[in-house]
Amino acid sequence: MSDLFEDYATAAKRSPAFDEMFGAGQMPRAEYAHVAAALGELTLADVTARADSMARTFLDRGVTFDFAGEERPFPLDLVPRIISGSDWNILERGVTQRVRALESFLDDVYNRMTVVADGVIPRRLITSSANFHREAYGFDPAGGVRVHIAGIDVVRDQAGTFRVLEDNVRVPSGVSYVIENRRAMAKGLPEAFGQQPIRPVEEYPRRLLTALRKTAPSGAEDPTVVVLTPGVFNSAYFEHTLLAGLMGVELVEGRDLICRGNRVYMRTTGGEQRVDVIYKRIDDEFLDPLQFRSDSMLGCPGIVNAARAGNVTIANAVGNGVADDKLVYSYVPDLIRYYLSEEPILPNVDTFRLEEPQAREEVLDRLDELVVKPVDGSGGKGLVIGPDATKEELEMLRAKVLQDPRGWIAQPVLQLSTVPTMSGGQFSPRHVDLRPFAINDGDDVWVLPGGLTRVALKEGSLIVNSSQGGGSKDTWVLADDAPDTQVETTGRPAVVPAPPAREQASVWPVDSNWPDNQPEQ
Amino acid sequence: MLSRIAESLFWIGRYVERADGTARILDVNLERLNQLQPDEQRLVSRQLLGIMGARPDSDDFGLGDLLNKLAYDRVSPTSIAGALGAARENARRARETVSSTLWEGLNTTWYGLSQHRKDVVGTYRFCHWVLERTAMIKGLADTTMSHDESWQFLALGRSLERADMTARMLSTQGVLSAGLSWVNMLRCAGAYESFLRTRRGASGEEQAAEFLLLDRLFPRSIVYALSDAEKALERLDPSYQRIGFINDARRIVGQARTFLEFHQPVDLLAELPEHMDRVQRACAQASDAVTRTYFAQPIDLSWVGEVS
Numbered sequence: 149m150s151d152l153f154e155d156y157a158t159a160a161k162r163s164p165a166f167d168e169m170f171g172a173g174q175m176p177r178a179e180y181a182h183v184a185a186a187l188g189e190l191t192l193a194d195v196t197a198r199a200d201s202m203a204r205t206f207l208d209r210g211v212t213f214d215f216a217g218e219e220r221p222f223p224l225d226l227v228p229r230i231i232s233g234s235d236w237n238i239l240e241r242g243v244t245q246r247v248r249a250l251e252s253f254l255d256d257v258y259n260r261m262t263v264v265a266d267g268v269i270p271r272r273l274i275t276s277s278a279n280f281h282r283e284a285y286g287f288d289p290a291g292g293v294r295v296h297i298a299g300i301d302v303v304r305d306q307a308g309t310f311r312v313l314e315d316n317v318r319v320p321s322g323v324s325y326v327i328e329n330r331r332a333m334a335k336g337l338p339e340a341f342g343q344q345p346i347r348p349v350e351e352y353p354r355r356l357l358t359a360l361r362k363t364a365p366s367g368a369e370d371p372t373v374v375v376l377t378p379g380v381f382n383s384a385y386f387e388h389t390l391l392a393g394l395m396g397v398e399l400v401e402g403r404d405l406i407c408r409g410n411r412v413y414m415r416t417t418g419g420e421q422r423v424d425v426i427y428k429r430i431d432d433e434f435l436d437p438l439q440f441r442s443d444s445m446l447g448c449p450g451i452v453n454a455a456r457a458g459n460v461t462i463a464n465a466v467g468n469g470v471a472d473d474k475l476v477y478s479y480v481p482d483l484i485r486y487y488l489s490e491e492p493i494l495p496n497v498d499t500f501r502l503e504e505p506q507a508r509e510e511v512l513d514r515l516d517e518l519v520v521k522p523v524d525g526s527g528g529k530g531l532v533i534g535p536d537a538t539k540e541e542l543e544m545l546r547a548k549v550l551q552d553p554r555g556w557i558a559q560p561v562l563q564l565s566t567v568p569t570m571s572g573g574q575f576s577p578r579h580v581d582l583r584p585f586a587i588n589d590g591d592d593v594w595v596l597p598g599g600l601t602r603v604a605l606k607e608g609s610l611i612v613n614s615s616q617g618g619g620s621k622d623t624w625v626l627a628d629d630a631p632d633t634q635v636e637t638t639g640r641p642a643v644v645p646a647p648p649a650r651e652q653a654s655v656w657p658v659d660s661n662w663p664d665n666q667p668e669q
Numbered sequence: 670m671l672s673r674i675a676e677s678l679f680w681i682g683r684y685v686e687r688a689d690g691t692a693r694i695l696d697v698n699l700e701r702l703n704q705l706q707p708d709e710q711r712l713v714s715r716q717l718l719g720i721m722g723a724r725p726d727s728d729d730f731g732l733g734d735l736l737n738k739l740a741y742d743r744v745s746p747t748s749i750a751g752a753l754g755a756a757r758e759n760a761r762r763a764r765e766t767v768s769s770t771l772w773e774g775l776n777t778t779w780y781g782l783s784q785h786r787k788d789v790v791g792t793y794r795f796c797h798w799v800l801e802r803t804a805m806i807k808g809l810a811d812t813t814m815s816h817d818e819s820w821q822f823l824a825l826g827r828s829l830e831r832a833d834m835t836a837r838m839l840s841t842q843g844v845l846s847a848g849l850s851w852v853n854m855l856r857c858a859g860a861y862e863s864f865l866r867t868r869r870g871a872s873g874e875e876q877a878a879e880f881l882l883l884d885r886l887f888p889r890s891i892v893y894a895l896s897d898a899e900k901a902l903e904r905l906d907p908s909y910q911r912i913g914f915i916n917d918a919r920r921i922v923g924q925a926r927t928f929l930e931f932h933q934p935v936d937l938l939a940e941l942p943e944h945m946d947r948v949q950r951a952c953a954q955a956s957d958a959v960t961r962t963y964f965a966q967p968i969d970l971s972w973v974g975e976v977s
Contacts, residue, residue, distance in 0.1 A: 208777045209769070210761070380762055393765035404671050417675045417818065417905075417963045 152192060152575050156568060159576045163608065165563040166308045167577060168229060179232040179626055186339035187227065192573055199226055199570060202336045211328045213614055214383045223619035224329050225569045226336060229580060229601040230624045236597065239302065239310055239584060242494030244593040245484060247298045247586045250317055250471045252487040254294045257470060258285050268486045269479050276554055277476070278524050279318075279469025281432060283439040287456045289465045291363030291590065296427075296463035297356070298586045299323075299600075302494065304565035311562075312494050313581065315472045315480070317464060319429055322600040323352060323585050324387035327394075329622040330598070345627035347597035352585070353394035355596075356427075359589035363461050364424045371424035373397045374414060376405070378430045378446045388429050402430075407450030410457040425461045426451070432466050474523040474557045475501060500558040502549055511558040512549065515542050518558045520549065533610060535561060564610055567621060569603055579604045580621065581612050597625040670766070675822045676964040677763035681775075681810075682826025683956075684756035688749045689803040690834025691721065695739050695749075696796040697857040698841060699789065702732060720840050723747040736792050743782075749799055750782050768813035771806065778802045821901045825959065828897035829922075833952040835891050836945045839881055851877040858889045878937050882944065883929060891948055895926035898955070905963075917958035925951035 157174045160167055169180045176184035190198075202224055206212070212219040231239070256263050257274055264271045274280055299320025301313045330349050334341060357373060364371030377388040379401050392399035404414050405423065413420035428435065434444040436452040454460045470476065478499040481492040500507040500518075511518060515534050522530040532545050549556050566577035584599035601621040602612035612618040698717055702710055714735040715725050723738060723745065742748040746755055757779040760772050781802070785795040807827070814820045838857055851874050855861040864880050864887075865872065884890040888897075902919045914920045925948060934940055 207780065208773055210764075210772065210776050375765075380758075385761075389761075389764035393769070397765075398671055398674075399765045400671060401673070404673055415672050417670055417672055 152187070152190070152195065152573075153568070154574070156575055156577065159607075160566065163563060163566065163577065164306050165577070165579065166304050166306055166565040168304070168565050168567045168580070169227070177232075179230045182343040183228060183230065183337075183340045186337060186343075187575075189339070195226060195570060198336045202226070202332045205332055205335070206328070209328070210386060211325070212386055214381060214385060215614075217381070222325055222614055223605065224325075224332055224336075225603060225619055225621050227568045227570070227575065228333060228337070228340070228622045228624045229567050229582070230626065231582075233626050235310070236625045238493060240595045240597075242310070242312075242492075243298075243300045243302075243584050243586050243595050245488065245490060245493050246300055246312065246315065246480065247295055247317075247588055247593050249480065249484040249487050250298070250315060251293070251295045251588060253476075253483050254317075254465070254468060254471050255288075256487075258294075258467060259288075263483070263486060266486070268482050269476070273475060273479075274470060277470045277473045279432070279467070279473060281440075281467035281469070283452055284465065284467030287458075289455060289461065290365035290458045291425075291461045293359075293363045293461075293463070293588055293590045294465035294468060295471070295588055296359060296363065296465075298588065299583045300586065301581055301583050303497075303562060303581045305497075306563050308565070310494055311497050312477075312480070313497055313562075314474060314477060316583075317468045317471050319431065319464065320583070320585065321384040321387055321429075322583055322602075323596070324384075324390040325620050326585070326596065326598055326600050326623065327352065327390065329620060333622040347625045347627050349596060349598045352587075352596050353391060355587050355594055356391070357395040357397070359587045359594075360425045360427055360461070360463055362589045363463065365458055365461055368424040372422060373425040373427065374400045374405075374423050375427045376400055376402070376429055378402075378434065382429075384429065391427075402445065402447045405448040405451070407448060407454055410450070410454045410459050412448070412451060412454050412460045423460060425463065427463050432469065435462075435466065469524070474499075474521055474525075475503075475554070478557065497559050497562060502553040502556050502558060507558075508549070508553055512546060515546060517561065519561055520545055520556055520558045523555055523557060531611075533561060561610070564604075564612075567601075567603065569605065569619075569621075571605065571607070576607065578607070579610050579612065582623065598623040670818055672964050674763045674766050675819070676960070677759040678766070678819050678822040679826040679959065679964070680759045681756050681763070681767070682823040683830040684746075684752040684759070685775075685803050685806055686827045686830035686834060687746075688752040688756070688799055689807075690831070690838065691739055691747070691749050691752065692796040692799040692803075693857050693859070694721070694834075694838055694841060695736075696793065697853045699736075699792060699796075700853070702735075703789065707731075717841060720837055721747050722837075732789070736787065736789070740792055740795060741782075741787055749795075753778055753782060753799075753802075766819055768809070770813050771809045774802070774806045774809050778806065818905065821904050822963075825898055825901035825905070826956075828894045828901060829952045829955055831889060832891050832894035832898065833949055835881055835889055835894065836948040836952075839878065839941060840945045842878075842941070854881070860887055860889060863887055875937055878941060879934075882937070882941075885930075892926055892929055895922055895929075895948075895951075898922050899926065902959075916962060918955045918962065921951050921955045921958060 160170065169176055169184070171177045203221060206221040206224065212221050253263065263269050264274065295317045297320055299316040299322065301316065302310050303313050304310055326349050360373045361371045373395065374397055375388055375392040377385060377399055379385070388399055398414065400414055406413050406415065406420065412423040412426065414423050430446050433440045435447040436449060437444050437447060438449045439452045451460070452466060455462050455466065478496065478501055481496055484490060484492045500511050502508045502511060518534045520532045520534070525531065532541060534542070564579040564581055567580050568575035569578035571578070580601050580603045582599050582601050585596045587594045601623045602614070602618045603621055604610060604612045605617055605619050702713055705713060711731050714732055715730055718725055718735060718738055721739060725734065738745060738748060740749050743750045743754050745751045757775045760767050760775045764772050785791050785798070810820070810823055835858060838854065842854055852861065855864050855877055858881055860881060864877060867880065868876050880887065881890055883892050885892060887893060899919065899922050902916065902922065906916055929944065
């Protein structure tokens, strides 16, 4: 091991977290063997030069997120996060199961509400969710799918078990970085590729487009798909352009759309063109000023009615927010048992429901040891980590929780697993999470082999959000040791026999060297 | 394609060409400006700025202000930095339509804007760099985008702006008595060598003006640029009419070009200011007409109820 890892063992011992790269005795785990060898060859100068070049490429290519009106590159670390084939199989099945359960739940909640009638979830819980939209109640979306795209955040606890931290079934973002990170890493750490079969991520846009077209309203023969963006100032604007570009579809803003007779059209240079599927990248509240916020200029009036009439598919469906409410999250294992009659494959993180008096009392006693989160927040907004908070912050939190117990949940502080990350001229352990992405076309759920690994760049920090100083890592899923699953999920390039060499076909007229054969004149 | 995207592409074409033209004009005129007395320098600076379509914002407007106004000011659409910034912003909005290499070219150019010294010597280097970058961007647009509707909009914006810029270039000749030499004027348009080869040494002021205005084969001449614009307009709307043109832009551009082509000049140099003025106006009108035909959208959303 090179001296870049010199202090790693000492630093790793300071935290009880599970380290992804090193097992007992500071030996690299099997899945990391090739990467460890490749990194061992590098000097600090190599690593710095490569990191600089990767950062420069990102800036030039405009791989940025907007933060406070400024375009910032999303820092990518040189050390990948690697998941072995067997671990991935569990994750993949777990994510699929969860997406299916959430899909059934949403379908039920916006229709018959049998889940309430059967006493699995209290009605109050659903109706008090800020993201339960009555505007979406009582109609089946065209195409029959509500959760087209899901991002299920998972973390690895101290024992190395994957646990679900939260579900994102509204507008999960970050997949563009998965695609871009892989491209950058192929240039940044070429030594480690080729040694082992890493499952590719570039088929995501194609899968997404196929699923979106498949869920189009039944009348559409050759459905037109568009990506609806709030515009260039949105933090994920880069992702919207990348996905629209890779799918080869139009990226529209609200002002490009018009609704007439419950149909949606876009304004083009050739007049108005019918739109069948809208991949919605704006929040429900801004989608349709007739139904939601009337001051929104980002959406298009009439779009929800068009969806209600079954003339347009909106992906993800309006009102999905009720399923990723963090209080509903605590019921997801029950929902899996209720809808699928299966045991949950991926466990939740233990969660206190603060509406229950006993739990609330316990939490308020132990505020300084727990993480408290608002139920409808995303991006780490409003979250308070007890051990890191000041007394005043805790008092403020206490008051807020007492005032609105429905609005908060509490969880134990989880030591997220660590991966070596370049920092101050050395590799040191930094905490990471993982967001696998799943695409649901109504029949099958496909999980992108990989996902977004976000890393907290400050030592000991547990906050990985890009808006709060987080970076990212390329996530490699290895294709080995998974011979028992179906062919599609393994995709082992080494085992697939090479296609037979194609026979050369000759179609041009026989070359007769005609200038030589011209009769002399 | 979306009207909004078409508009972005049209303006990418215009802004990139504007940066290129402004860099050319600034480059040659800077040489002359440096040789003038301070009083004269101020006067010429003001006039030059006027030709580029901006007004001085203070009374003691000098060379330094001119450099800022035409090269580095990121807010003004007349300056090189402003034009390149606007081109990049438009590309950012149309990013899924332009090729990724074109976007990257514009993006890296934009990041490179700040890496230049803002004095006179630095400005020479800056202008040279801008010419290189814009040439690269144009080459990438031509070779990495399909020449479909989207590219036609880009080419249309580019040719209109090019005609406009050559007109402004020729106008700078009329500034003050100590005008720009014709050799420099031709160099400014990158036309010197091809002029020499075409006219074989018979080089006078008149011939040089004629070359930049009327030559049918030199790409930066006004007639050539206008006929390029006509071609793009024709491909965008290929419908054939027995009589006249429905499309305003085609009529305006066609009129300007044919007038120049068929006009028999008595004294071209004396007529030049009028020609230049007309060409610039025609370009502006054509641009407005394109906007009306292809991009304009009603600003207020009309509410249309059920039809069935």
